[in-house]
Amino acid sequence: QVQLAESGGGLVQAGGSLRLSCAASGRTFSRYAMGWFRQAPGKEREFVAAISWSGGSTNYADSVKGRFTVSRVNAKNTVYLQMNSLKPEDTAVYYCAASNGIVSNTRNVNYWGQGTQVTVSS
DSSP states (O other): OEEEEEEOOEEEETTOOEEEEEEEEESOOTTSEEEEEEEOTTSOOEEEEEEOTTSOOEEEOTTTTTTEEEEEEGGGTEEEEEEOSOOGGGOEEEEEEEESSOOSSGGGOSEEOOOEEEEEEO
16 A cells, blocks of 8 residues: 655646645555646546656656656655646646556556646636
8 A cells, every 4th residue: 555645736827837746655665656647627637747666767748848857756755746837738636646567547557646736827
C-alpha cells in the first residue's frame, strides 16, 4: 500500500507559475516510476508528465513540453511538477500517480493521489 498526497494547487493568472508536490508514504517509494495526470471538466483524465525511479528519464505530453518540469527527491519521498507559463487550458485537477512499471496512461497506474485543483485565469 502506497499513499500519495498532492499539494501546491491554487488559482493563478495566465503566464504564472505553480509548483505541485506529491508526498508518498507506505511502501518503498524510490523504485516506483512517478507521474502526473490531469482531468479538466468534461474531459477524460490525461497524461501530463512522468519520471523514472532514478530520475534519469522523463516524459511529457506535447501540450506541456517546454513549460512543465517533473522531478523527484527520493530521500524526501517526494515528486514535484514545476509549471511555468500557465495557460487557461491547463486548468484541471492534477493527480499524482505511481507505478511499479511505467506511467503512460491511467491503466498503468497502481496508486493515485486525491488530486489538487489548478485554475488558470485568462
